[in-house]
Amino acid sequence: MAQQAPWGKPDQPITHADRVYAAEQFSNTVSVTDPVDNKLLGVIRLGEPQPMNFAPLYKGQVLTHGMGFSPDGKTLAIVSIGSNGVSFVDTATNTVKHTTYVGRSPHEAFFTPDGTAVWVTVRGEDYVSVLDTKTYEEVARVKTPGGPGMTIFSPDGKYAYICSSFNPITVVIEVASRTQVGEVKQPSPFCPNIAVTPDGKQVWFTQKDTGKLVAFSALPPFTVLKTMDMGPIANHVNFANVKGKTYAYVTIGGLSQVKVLRVADYSTVATIPVGAMPHGVWPSSDGSRVYVGLENDDKLAVIDTGTNKVIATIPIGQAPQALAFVSGAAASPDADAKLAQLGIAGNTYSLVLRDGTGERTHVTLFDQGLVQVLQAAVTGLEPKKPYFVALADAPTGGNLQPLARFMSNPAGAAIVNASGPIRQLVDTPASTARRYLVITDSAGDAPGKVLQHQP
Structure with a gap:
């Protein structure tokens, strides 16, 4: 049984109960897509378009950007970097059940493997805000170098890997004690995204400023294994197991491409033209598809991993950033019917x-x-x-x-x-x-x- 990205159900075929979600920065929406039909079902509106947010913002979110989801697939954590909000969305009803406000300009949020906490990287400051998933309240802060970009966890939940967007240091935190146990030198300061291989043996992160990709050992002493040149505006990286082999999919925004690398030897096996400014990337639970948000095309590209070809492009909200494939999210037909339509966000x-x-x-x-x-x-x-x-x-x-x-x-x-x-x-x-x-x-x-x- 091949495990895919965090919380993916091993080798589970794509069904109508699954959903692909994308956080959209300029329409302040979360799009909801059925991966079987490759059809946009609608969007969850978290905020208003400009120029409403030029005035004091008393409600709603601005610059909807980051995304994480719970291991059981029932909750999304959506980060809005302009309003410092983490919106917790119930996937069964497509509604916001709570919003927690954290420090300046949070970037990404992800759940611990046991589902008890969400770690929110507060990129405008120098810490990760740890939120309790039952009370939604901040219960701790984990000190980091200034500008933490994203946190991802080892599959066993022992380590948290936190890259930086302002300093050339990725730190490794022991989750139980919330203390630093290692660090990895980044080639440059700006890391927006970090991911762990499905087997838990390697951690990869991108460097958006220099276009590099770095792989390091997920276990002490966290040795750098490979540094690779990808191209301008290297955005996100994720993994899929395909026919018994693990591949990395890297979005290269400046080249409008996704590069596919074989994890075993770091070789590039395919370069896929996908559309303007690819950003977020996530595999289906069976590894047969990889989904890519096209930031400057307002579309979701669907890659067939067997052929490394784009087989569909789906119109979604404005400037998709982070995205996720959630197995068995299973929003009801009634809940889907309540989703908003794109409106002017489709223009x-x-x-x-x-x-x-x-x-x-x-x-x-x-x-x-x-x-x-x-x-x-x-x-x-x-x-x-x-x-x-x-x-x-x-x-x-x-x-x-x-x-x-x-x-x-x-x-x-x-x-x-x-x-x-x-x-x-x-x-x-x-x-x-x-x-x-x-x-x-x-x-x-x-x-x-x-x-x-x-x-």
Whole structure:
């Protein structure tokens, strides 16, 4: 019997009782998908679109991002990084049964293997908040290097592995005593995601800033086994057992690809084009499918692990981040009927920017009604330099109006966000001068030379 990701039922075929959930950052929703029909059933709304959240936020969640689920599949823990909330969702009713507020900008949450606690990485601070799953109250804080990114547990529940998003250190905590028993040096500070192989022998984490992937031993002395180059904006990693062999699936946001690696020898066996900005990744319980959230496509891609081909893409909410396949979640037909529909969250507008060598940047406008959120997955720049996303009155320049200033990461990439009535400005009547999105270098505090532009 092949065990898959945490809490997966070994070798259990996909059924209508299973669900795929995705946490969606700009629509502030959790999408609910039937994996048999590859059909979106609806979304759980946790918050409102912009510009409602520009004002004081008295209720609802903003920037729905992280996700964990209980070993029995009955509860989701959904993290909203803009409102510091952990929403506990009952999978049988698709309703929020409690919300706990923690410290500044939490990122991910996951249940301990015994189901008694949820560890929430509080990335804006320097600790993990431990929540009791019966009272939903914080019962402890585990000190970490500043900016903890994610916690994952060994299958036996003995160790917690916590990577950092601000410091080049992953720490290992003994769960029973909540004390540090080891650490692993990260090649760079920014780790967003960490996973354990199904056999519990290895831990893998991604480096979003440098595009690397690191594997280390899950047991003392927690030795680094392999460091691999993946590509710009390496996002999440997860595992699936396929025909007796274990494979890793790594989302490479800047390349719109999922790379498949054989765990036994770390070799890359497939590169799968999936769509714009792949982010979260999770296997089905039988390992026959791997699900990928496409952050800049607002879709869920379904990979057949036997052929390493995308067999379906499902429209979901805006900018999916973490996701999970939950065996036997079994929401009732009545509960599914109460799910909200996408509405304006289903409206997105996409384009690409090019330089002299080809397509480099994917830009998506997420419709929020009165305004849009612009997100650009930028690649092909020089590392650690300032740049602008701007509007131009000609395809390759002219009068430039800056939308956002940003710094490229060590891989020459960046994820850039801006908000405003951008579609209305670009989609103008024929009688009005058209404007174009471009990326420029920095001339002090103003846009300089155009480096990337619309075709």
